[in-house]
Amino acid sequence: MRARASLRARAAASAAVAVNWASRRAGLGSGTVAGGRAGLVVDPHLVEKLCVGRPVALVSGTNGKTTTTALLAGALGAGLGGGVVTNATGSNMPAGHAAALAAGGRTGPVVLEVDEAYLPAEVASLEPTCAVLLNLSRDQLDRTSEVRMLANRWRVAFAGGAPVDLVANADDPLVVWAAGQAERVHWIGAGLGWRNDAVGCPSCGEQVTFADAFGAGGWSCVCGFARPALEAWLEEAADGGSLACFADGRRLVVDLELPGRFNRANALMAAVAASSMGVGADEALGAMAQVPSVAGRFTVGEIAGSPTRLMLAKNPAGWSELLDLVGGGTAPVVVAINARTADGKDPSWLWDVEFEALAGRTVVATGERARDLAVRLRYAGVDHATVDDPRAAVAFAALEDGRTAAPVEFIGNYTAFHDLLDHAR
Template sequence: MAGNSDPLTPRAKIAVTAGKAVAAASRAAGRGSGSVIGGRVALKLDPDLLGRLAGHLDVTLVSATNGKTTTTRLIAEALKAAGPVVSNALGANMPAGITSALAGGADARYGVIEVDEKYLVGVAQATDPKCIALLNLSRDQLDRAAETRMLAENWREGLAGSKAVVVANADDPLVVWAASSSPNVIWVAAGQMWKDDAWSCPSCGGVMQRPGDDWFCGECGFRRPTPSWALSGDHVLDPHGSAWPIHLQLPGRANKANAASSAAVAAVFGVPPQVALERMYQVQAVAGRYDVVQFQGRDLRLLLAKNPAGWLETFSLIDPPPAPVILSVNARGADGTDTSWLWDVDYTRLSGHPICVVGDRKLDLAVRLEVANQQFQVCEDLDQAVQLCPPGRIEVIANYTAFQDLRRRVGN
């Protein structure tokens, strides 16, 4: 335990009450969960509220470009074996949303918190975490996100000397460089499918060498650390060399990697791998991701992919051709307004799939698919796209706000 802090101050209690009231009003008005606006109001009234709410918790922070929400959910399930857990399960991962989530955790022992990459250092300073999980770093939201090496440098400087146990992916050079300033790191061989953001050494700028699964810089000697945990096929290898089977209802290699990192985090809190991995089987879908829903006589599997690394992982888990695929891309504020990232995605991996394109930026995507020599149809909306597909399963891949639009349309 982090040690019981004093009960919340009167000011903090007023802030929590006001935040919950505003959130309830927002929900009643049909404007979403209200967690972000509620958290903003609460933090305005007590700027130190996040730290106060975390005071009685053993906190784990989870940050990455891809896989944060799913890994947070898997860790939360695993830690329930050791005690009550509070978590921002819906993915509101900036300080306001995190504050709202923790406000509901007065009786919890553990806090498992997904944190946006840009806010990780500040949230870590406020919450004094026992564990920080760092999964990957790649390009995302090009119009406003820091270049990946700058983000890694921010982590490296901000986490230097942290008392937290850092569980980090040994296969991502940017993550390794960021985590290496911490005195207590547990390395996990979780794999790295997308390598295009890590060809130059984050330490000296030299060219990274990548023989097999290894990597190193030929100029400064920066190299892959020896992992103590590893994903090996359908098993997690623990530091003692024991292999524990992964049984997930979530699809794909990326989720097995998330499970391996989650098992390493759970072990920090004394939950054995077998118990942790068995509990992870409970997770069927995460904020609508991977759900299969009935719509117009078809089975739609909803898949979220927000950036090139995410699309690459998603292509690896869809049904083989000729399974139809619907792609939807928006470029609203939450997505990032720059769609040039579409040119970094290898859409030739969809060859043989009938493709329908929808979303605000369907024409941007259509141009990209044309250049990739793919067969596709541009549709007005999801309804038209589904009608063009034969009965059976349809893989639906969408970026962030497009995914929310789809969930609303299918009633998920």
């Protein structure tokens, strides 16, 4: 019986690899999802079978999944050796997991980015060593659950499930609610810039009070629901970088190629996850420092002859992080908005983004929903041009600006970012 199952899993894995190879040969894209689907048809339990007996980490949350997954994979690769299997393309549903596992080695650690909706099922079926819970906020409301429903589903899954080390962002009340009934939780002060989904207490509905902007001061509600005691947190260093501080007194420099406080917070979460899997936090952070760019994010490439830094922000929380990063500068900014299925078909979330921070800059609106964005910018008091084609928009921004030699800051939502990335040199 066991031999048959293993034979079936092997056949399924071969099917996944073959379909992906054919798909790439035919020029139909990377084929990740197509191959994974084929594998899951041959063996619906392919993902769990290929994870049996291996250290498995799952990474989920609204923002930072792909980056944190890559950082953790880098840390485990350096610390545990052997090929780490990971879904680096960001295909974060079961088909993407099946494809990554089928194409990778049969032993060694597994790090999977998991779509928030699939996390409860995968925690139950894969019995991971550890799960990283980054944050929960509104995203693609036309096709996903409202975020509180999601937090409740996570809470149920972690309350009764197999023991797993949760690495949870204690600065996000919804994440604390989701992880609150689990047996083993590492509470991390990773910060929370965007608060609008967290102000209603998930326990009693009253208003959660935050002590300060980035969460260092904690939060609490009148019902007693409050930030748990931290095992580790991020502190700003004098040189503008960050320090990972641990309750046991350790203080480690977080020095990444990737920019932004939010990425240093992702690294802290990954470092604690790596510790729970047997790699020291210092060694993990050292390995993460070598990760140059994740799935093209923050890549500086050439678009239509202009050096351009490519960034992805697909919801208000992600935007709040990026505005924190680019808001103080003077470089021209191109914002590209699409509303395809993968982006969410309702771009009204643009009105939750504080575009007011871009006033005075050269700003160009582009993408398939450039007109929605242009109206938003008008009411934000941000002078802007609208250029339909994203590459032409970058060229226009570089020409129009002229003042700065800095790369054009291009911020797109999911498909807008990926479309332009394909053109970057």
